[in-house]
Amino acid sequence: MPADQDLTPRSRRVREAVLRAATELLAEGGLPAATVDAVSARSGVSKATIYKHWSNRICVAIDAFALHMAEATPVPDTGSAREDLTLQVHNVAAFYGGPVGRVYAQLLAATVTDPEAAELLRRRFLEGRRELIRQMWRRGVERGELRTDIDVEVAQDVLFGAIIFRLVSGHAPLTPAEAEAMAEAALTGLLARPAGEPEGPARR
Numbered sequence: 001m002p003a004d005q006d007l008t009p010r011s012r013r014v015r016e017a018v019l020r021a022a023t024e025l026l027a028e029g030g031l032p033a034a035t036v037d038a039v040s041a042r043s044g045v046s047k048a049t050i051y052k053h054w055s056n057r058i059c060v061a062i063d064a065f066a067l068h069m070a071e072a073t074p075v076p077d078t079g080s081a082r083e084d085l086t087l088q089v090h091n092v093a094a095f096y097g098g099p100v101g102r103v104y105a106q107l108l109a110a111t112v113t114d115p116e117a118a119e120l121l122r123r124r125f126l127e128g129r130r131e132l133i134r135q136m137w138r139r140g141v142e143r144g145e146l147r148t149d150i151d152v153e154v155a156q157d158v159l160f161g162a163i164i165f166r167l168v169s170g171h172a173p174l175t176p177a178e179a180e181a182m183a184e185a186a187l188t189g190l191l192a193r194p195a196g197e198p199e200g201p202a203r204r
Contacts, residue, residue: 062117077139080145090176147191
């Protein structure tokens with residue numbers, strides 16, 4: 001699929017119409033509602049043209065989700081790594097706990113057997129959000145508040161992995177109180193230790 005800057009003006013208008021229609025359908029009925037037939041009917045773009053730009057309806061839905069539904073939340077910058085990361089866990093839990101989160105769960109399930117769509121979801125949606133957390137992490141490390149022996153990618157999975165697991169499994173709620181508890185449990189191991197206490201696992 002060509003990048004937006006490589007499209008002709010007509011192709012760009014077609015793309016925008018398709019993504020707008022797909023966004024509306026996702027908001028109304030989730031992924032099951034965003035069929036190529038429905039997107040074509042609402043956008044006025046033929047199915048053949050849609051398939052020229054996207055491999056399948058899952059890829060259409062992912063592009064629409066990333067562009068219109070998954071607006072990035074401002075990254076907290078309170079001056080405290082603990083406060084920033086706790087607020088971000090709350091923000092992410094609120095995002096995934098709402099209607100948009102349910103659409104994301106449907107997209108995740110649909111990409112299990114579609115490697116192209118899975119890669120598109122990572123590239124168009126996840127990577128930008130993970131980069132924002134990397135920025136927060138670097139600030140905390142520079143201020144001496146976070147452990148320097150923990151890789152930021154591991155830290156992200158520790159902080160936010162439980163939220164995604166709850167979203168997908170549905171075994172427990174994503175309430176503010178639960179987000180607070182998850183953030184507290186994760187940060188206990190991620191925050192830097194007091195001066196004089198060595199970083200890293202305790203040695204027996």
